[in-house]
Amino acid sequence: xxxxxxxxxxxxxxxxxxxxxxxxxxxxxxxxxxxxxxxxxxxxxxxxxxxxxxxxxxxxxxxxxxxxxxxxxxxxxxxxxxxxxxxxxxxxxxxxxxxxxxxxxxxxxxxxxxxxxxxxxxxxxxxxxxxxxxxxxxxxxxxxxxxxxxxxxxxxxxxxxxxxxxxxxxxxxxxxxxxxxxxxxxxxxxxxxxxxxxxxxxxxxxxxxxxxxxxxxxxxxxxxxxxxxxxxxxxxxxxxxxxxxxxxxxxxxxxxxxxxxxxxxxxxxxxxxxxxxxxxxxxxxxxxxxxxxxxxxxxxxxxxxxxxxxxxxxxxxxxxxxxxxxxxxxxxxxxxxxxxxxxxxxxxxxxxxxxxxxxxxxxxxxxxxxxxxxxxxxxxxxxxxxxxxxxxxxxxxxxxxxxxxxxxxxxxxxxxxxxxxxxxxxxxxxxxxxxxxxxxxxxxxxxxxxxxxxxxxxxxxxxxxxxxxxxxxxxxxxxxxxxxxxxxxxxxxxxxxxxxxxxxxxxxxxxxxxxxxxxxxxxxxxxxxxxxxxxxxxxxxxxxxxxxxxxxxxxxxxxxxxxxxxxxxxxxxxxxxxxxxxxxxxx
Amino acid sequence: xxxxxxxxxxxxxxxxxxxxxxxxxxxxxxxxxxxxxxxxxxxxxxxxxxxxxxxxxxxxxxxxxxxxxxxxxxxxxxxxxxxxxxxxxxxxxxxxxxxxxxxxxxxxxxxxxxxxxxxxxxxxxxxxxxxxxxxxxxxxxxxxxxxxxxxxxxxxxxxxxxxxxxxxxxxxxxxxxxxxxxxxxxxxxxxxxxxxxxxxxxxxxxxxxxxxxxxxxxxxxxxxxxxxxxxxxxxxxxxxxxxxxxxxxxxxxxxxxxxxxxxxxxxxxxxxxxxxxxxxxxxxxxxxxxxxxxxxxxxxxxx
Numbered sequence: 063x064x065x066x067x068x069x070x071x072x073x074x075x076x077x078x079x080x081x082x083x084x085x086x087x088x089x090x091x092x093x094x095x096x097x098x099x100x101x102x103x104x105x106x107x108x109x110x111x112x113x114x115x116x117x118x119x120x121x122x123x124x125x126x127x128x129x130x131x132x133x134x135x136x137x138x139x140x141x142x143x144x145x146x147x148x149x150x151x152x153x154x155x156x157x158x159x160x161x162x163x164x165x166x167x168x169x170x171x172x173x174x175x176x177x178x179x180x181x182x183x184x185x186x187x188x189x190x191x192x193x194x195x196x197x198x199x200x201x202x203x204x205x206x207x208x209x210x211x212x213x214x215x216x217x218x219x220x221x222x223x224x225x226x227x228x229x230x231x232x233x234x235x236x237x238x239x240x241x242x243x244x245x246x247x248x249x250x251x252x253x254x255x256x257x258x259x260x261x262x263x264x265x266x267x268x269x270x271x272x273x274x275x276x277x278x279x280x281x282x283x284x285x286x287x288x289x290x291x292x293x294x295x296x297x298x299x300x301x302x303x304x305x306x307x308x309x310x311x312x313x314x315x316x317x318x319x320x321x322x323x324x325x326x327x328x329x330x331x332x333x334x335x336x337x338x339x340x341x342x343x344x345x346x347x348x349x350x351x352x353x354x355x356x357x358x359x360x361x362x363x364x365x366x367x368x369x370x371x372x373x374x375x376x377x378x379x380x381x382x383x384x385x386x387x388x389x390x391x392x393x394x395x396x397x398x399x400x401x402x403x404x405x406x407x408x409x410x411x412x413x414x415x416x417x418x419x420x421x422x423x424x425x426x427x428x429x430x431x432x433x434x435x436x437x438x439x440x441x442x443x444x445x446x447x448x449x450x451x452x453x454x455x456x457x458x459x460x461x462x463x464x465x466x467x468x469x470x471x472x473x474x475x476x477x478x479x480x481x482x483x484x485x486x487x488x489x490x491x492x493x494x495x496x497x498x499x500x501x502x503x504x505x506x507x508x509x510x511x512x513x514x515x516x517x518x519x520x521x522x523x524x525x526x527x528x529x530x531x532x533x534x535x536x537x538x539x540x541x542x543x544x545x546x547x548x549x550x551x552x553x554x555x556x557x558x559x560x561x562x563x564x565x566x567x568x569x570x571x572x573x574x575x576x577x578x579x580x581x582x583x584x585x586x587x588x589x590x591x592x593x594x595x596x597x598x599x600x601x602x603x604x605x606x607x608x609x610x611x612x613x614x615x616x617x618x619x620x621x622x623x624x625x626x627x628x629x630x631x632x633x634x635x636x637x638x639x640x641x642x643x644x645x646x647x648x649x
Numbered sequence: 650x651x652x653x654x655x656x657x658x659x660x661x662x663x664x665x666x667x668x669x670x671x672x673x674x675x676x677x678x679x680x681x682x683x684x685x686x687x688x689x690x691x692x693x694x695x696x697x698x699x700x701x702x703x704x705x706x707x708x709x710x711x712x713x714x715x716x717x718x719x720x721x722x723x724x725x726x727x728x729x730x731x732x733x734x735x736x737x738x739x740x741x742x743x744x745x746x747x748x749x750x751x752x753x754x755x756x757x758x759x760x761x762x763x764x765x766x767x768x769x770x771x772x773x774x775x776x777x778x779x780x781x782x783x784x785x786x787x788x789x790x791x792x793x794x795x796x797x798x799x800x801x802x803x804x805x806x807x808x809x810x811x812x813x814x815x816x817x818x819x820x821x822x823x824x825x826x827x828x829x830x831x832x833x834x835x836x837x838x839x840x841x842x843x844x845x846x847x848x849x850x851x852x853x854x855x856x857x858x859x860x861x862x863x864x865x866x867x868x869x870x871x872x873x874x875x876x877x878x879x880x881x882x883x884x885x886x887x888x889x890x891x892x893x894x895x896x897x898x899x900x901x902x903x904x905x906x907x908x909x910x911x912x913x914x915x916x917x918x919x920x921x922x923x924x925x926x927x928x929x930x931x932x933x934x935x936x937x938x939x940x941x942x943x944x945x946x947x948x949x950x951x952x
Contacts, residue, residue: 522681
């Protein structure tokens with residue numbers, strides 16, 4: 063008997079060693095994925111069958127941990143944005159089809175040259191405290207959001223206004239309210255095909271001036287009014303914040319002064335705030351939550367079997383960035399052109415389908431463009447329509463053959479093996495999914511003998527290291543803020559804080575990146591939208607020609623919702639809307 | 650005694666100052682910053698934020714400014730959220746402290762009873778069972794314990810909801826917090842009780858016909874308490890200030906998670922405030938522990 067137990071123990075040890083130690087090889091990653099399945103199946107069989115809910119007026123929701131800001135101008139997180147769109151409302155809003163519809167504005171006119179917008183606001187708009195809301199509130203809110211003292215992460219969005227500077231903010235004559243407060247006239251710096259999208263974005267939602275000004279002081283920064291529930295917390299959307307137990311939960315109640323209050327049937331939203339998605343998943347299974355915006359990685363395989371598991375294709379790309387100035391190219395004896403060929407080869411060596419199936423696991427789509435496949439082109443069409451991408455996203459074997467040829471063309475491959483040792487480091491933050499993705503790439507490259515080391519850093523250190531260009535290759539990702547390719551292209555200008563690849567920053571390189579900078583500023587002022595779209599293609603081509611940006615997949619946004627809840631919808635930008643939800647009590 | 654306490658208080662203040670200094674320079678030395686994010690803010694915004702919170706000044710200057718404000722009782726605002734730190738600590742510490750006090754009380758009472766029982770019934774089945782259980786609990790990390798409790802009571806038995814807005818069920822977090830110190834106190838009590846019971850004065854007391862219970866509690870337990878007290882003082886201090894793991898699993902807005910999130914976010918003001926707060930509680934707990942020693946064992950001289 064003892065011998066048997068000893069044997070079993072030994073086997074368990076060996077198995078666990080294989081599973082852990084071989085983390086970088088693909089079969090092991092697969093087994094990690096499967097091994098969690100039996101345990102979790104057991105879990106879900108206990109889930110209360112969601113046939114109907116006793117209380118048709120309350121939704122219990124988990125988004126994420128506590129958002130840093132509830133002030134829509136200061137928020138820069140997606141979960142904070144979701145809370146913003148349900149409690150504030152801009153001039154426009156998105157409907158369930160993902161299309162813009164009138165919200166605070168009842169109609170608008172655009173001047174012939176496309177740079178002047180005149181919005182007519184609804185009559186009788188009110189704040190949640192019953193005070194009148196008019197165009198002057200938008201003037202105040204936009205000026206304030208863009209002001210340097212507000213120091214909002216998103217203040218670069220205000221660059222669309224004529225005469226905006228970071229130092230001075232929006233000039234008074236660029237956003238003007240009519241005397242009766244009924245119309246708002248906006249002057250843009252240039253034609254901006256996504257301006258109406260911005261009007262539905264949290265940064266451009268109105269805030270209540272008396273609250274903001276009452277609470278702000280030398281020691282209390284701009285968002286203080288929204289740091290707690292209470293009389294200073296005034297909003298204009300469907301729900302108002304009633305209680306906020308920090309790091310535990312929030313309760314939102316229906317705002318009866320909302321212009322569309324008649325269509326709001328769920329009167330209470332309880333928001334669970336925790337950094338622990340396992341607890342949230344448990345609460346969902348026991349029926350204590352009706353909606354969860356994320357599922358623990360280990361439970362994904364199992365949760366996906368449920369009809370309550372939903373996926374939205376998100377406008378965003380998960381990718382890898384090469385540091386243009388990394389010393390590896392000199393070490394390999396490659397000039398700048400050869401370095402690009404080398405990066406092209408690496409791009410082709412990655413098995414994207416595998417990463418989507420076994421690392422992402424929730425239906426991510428293999429990417430072969432930097433601007434997501436579903437993004438609009440600012441001219442009424444889809445940006446990537448008719449584009450074949452920069453390589454095949456799925457023909458892995460064909461890609462590998464091509465990669466070998468490319469490596470041979472720069473003398474790194476002799477037909478059988480590498481001609482010299484190739485070794486570089488992949489920088490990633492230490493979260494599970496990102497590390498697994500790095501390991502999948504590592505094992506792809508290892509098949510040709512390329513040695514890729516993985517450097518895992520803690521989140522905040524990682525951000526610094528990447529921003530300062532102290533890496534060879536780094537994990538990257540971008541979810542679009544608004545549906546226009548410029549959002550993903552302008553981040554690569556020389557001086558941009560997001561130019562992690564360090565384009566144009568190393569004078570010893572021959573790369574002329576001013577051409578890119580000029581192209582981007584050109585796009586910003588081009589008024590012919592077809593020409594603008596064409597130029598954005600040029601910019602993407604130019605970016606992809608460097609092969610510094612290696613798209614892996616387009617993001618998807620998974621969530622779970624009980625089948626007795628109808629009318630909750632999300633957009634491709636990650637927002638979730640609860641104010642048109644209905645709950646079935648039947649069954 | 651008074652002279653001793655005054656001396657200790659002065660020493661405690663010095664300790665806190667040294668801790669604050671080390672923390673301040675250490676947190677500024679590690680890479681990363683409070684305003685980092687995946688999507689970088691504009692250079693103008695970064696400059697504005699750094700200037701507002703004095704982060705553009707040399708670190709020693711920042712430290713002096715911070716300590717000046719601290720002396721005025723100003724802890725500043727969280728760099729991450731802009732909320733006042735005294736408000737944050739003021740609302741989250743009572744939550745953690747309430748759970749912590751209940752958990753400590755359970756841990757101490759149950760630990761002493763179980764430990765004494767194990768010592769008195771040495772090598773019999775209750776002793777074996779207690780030793781087995783305490784070893785198991787000691788070996789179990791708190792996140793495993795908390796997850797197990799969640800799984801068992803919320804999911805399997807459905808006794809406690811996993812989430813209710815506006816109210817926290819304290820039973821599970823209290824169990825999760827108290828188990829590990831309880832196991833440790835049990836083991837400590839058992840060891841020192843065995844030691845105490847084998848002393849000559851116990852034999853003398855028994856020979857004189859002192860009742861069994863009196864022997865155990867007055868002569869045995871009282872003398873066995875010293876090592877337990879040594880552990881209990883700092884334990885209460887740390888349990889009062891909360892546990893990140895337990896708070897995040899049971900969705901409690903306590904102080905424990907603030908330590909960790911402060912560091913992850915490089916929320917400098919939050920790191921300083923929580924560290925100094927914990928340091929103060931620790932030195933107070935240590936001081937009280939030493940005074941309690943004296944009460945328990947008059948032979949100990951506080952010099």
